[in-house]
Amino acid sequence: MSKKAVVLVTRKLPVAVEARLERDYDARFNSEDKLYTSDELVRLAAGADAIIPCHTEKLTAEVIERLPDSVRSICSFSVGYDHIDLNAAKARGITVTNTPDVLSDATAEIAMLLLLGAARRAYEGEHAIRFGTWGDWSPTYQLGIQVTGKRLGILGMGRVGQIMAKRARGFDMEIHYYNRSRLSSELEAGAVYHEHLEQLLPQCDFLSIHCPATPETHHLLNAERIGLLPDGAILVNTARGAIVDDDALIAALRSGKLFAAGLDVFNNEPNIDPRYKELENIFMLPHIGSATRETRDAMGFRALDNLDAIVSGQEPLDRLA
Numbered sequence: 001m002s003k004k005a006v007v008l009v010t011r012k013l014p015v016a017v018e019a020r021l022e023r024d025y026d027a028r029f030n031s032e033d034k035l036y037t038s039d040e041l042v043r044l045a046a047g048a049d050a051i052i053p054c055h056t057e058k059l060t061a062e063v064i065e066r067l068p069d070s071v072r073s074i075c076s077f078s079v080g081y082d083h084i085d086l087n088a089a090k091a092r093g094i095t096v097t098n099t100p101d102v103l104s105d106a107t108a109e110i111a112m113l114l115l116l117g118a119a120r121r122a123y124e125g126e127h128a129i130r131f132g133t134w135g136d137w138s139p140t141y142q143l144g145i146q147v148t149g150k151r152l153g154i155l156g157m158g159r160v161g162q163i164m165a166k167r168a169r170g171f172d173m174e175i176h177y178y179n180r181s182r183l184s185s186e187l188e189a190g191a192v193y194h195e196h197l198e199q200l201l202p203q204c205d206f207l208s209i210h211c212p213a214t215p216e217t218h219h220l221l222n223a224e225r226i227g228l229l230p231d232g233a234i235l236v237n238t239a240r241g242a243i244v245d246d247d248a249l250i251a252a253l254r255s256g257k258l259f260a261a262g263l264d265v266f267n268n269e270p271n272i273d274p275r276y277k278e279l280e281n282i283f284m285l286p287h288i289g290s291a292t293r294e295t296r297d298a299m300g301f302r303a304l305d306n307l308d309a310i311v312s313g314q315e316p317l318d319r320l321a
């Protein structure tokens with residue numbers, strides 16, 4: 001019987017995913033779900049053929065350079081890959097994969113939840129009930145912004161963006177988008193393409209971010225671009241905090257330039273900029289876009305499909321490096 005490949009699994013994964021790992025690999029689990037430091041990760045990777053990290057493990061160039069030679073692949077349990085330095089991995093001949101597709105529905109659900117919650121002031125309503133500040137019904141109490149029929153701008157019309165557009169059409173929203181390349185008219189399904197982000201922004205009653213975090217998209221939503229949104233617009237982010245400049249967003253929420261924001265992702269999670277917590281016009285969630293039972297199983301199986309392919313000498317479906 002051939003020796004099973006050794007896999008370092010950096011976080012506690014769903015039961016069914018760990019069962020498959022246990023069956024097919026010599027897996028090193030993290031049963032306490034402890035967040036490893038870079039030093040621990042490098043030490044625990046000794047003798048491992050592969051690592052299954054999450055976005056919580058920062059595989060910077062420096063960390064990748066220190067990984068033992070045994071590590072031949074990194075199969076991330078995530079679609080986002082901003083936590084992995086792909087060039088450093090390539091330089092060491094380490095194959096890197098991610099888990100696209102399987103979390104698109106769950107993430108679009110959370111984007112829609114944030115959009116609705118921000119527009120209808122869900123946080124304030126929840127808070128009023130829980131903390132006993134709900135007074136008599138009043139015709140002018142907690143007025144929000146109606147979603148139906150409004151213009152939704154989508155920044156990044158990939159898999160998640162396209163599903164978000166579909167869901168938003170259920171609210172009769174008019175879809176506009178900016179993407180590196182224009183979609184086919186079949187995929188556009190009537191959405192209006194803008195060749196430049198600066199052309200899209202003035203058309204957005206709502207803006208939902210669905211592009212990856214890369215050096216090119218870092219702080220893409222800065223003060224200048226937020227200034228191009230119509231007054232009273234609503235911004236939703238389920239992609240990555242790094243795409244938004246915190247200072248610019250907080251200033252726009254404080255001044256009323258933006259009516260509200262719906263945020264599932266932040267810079268420096270979980271130690272986010274404390275100013276966000278002081279603002280009532282934000283509906284916030286703790287990075288749970290893909291957190292459904294179905295999706296987390298599917299992400300794990302997709303990561304393992306990639307690993308299986310690599311270990312058996314095949315081309316993995318989702319190669320990044």
Ligand code: DGY
Pocket residue numbers: 054055077078079080081103289290
């Ligand atoms: C992803 O898959 O990128 C999610 O943000 C969770 O890491």
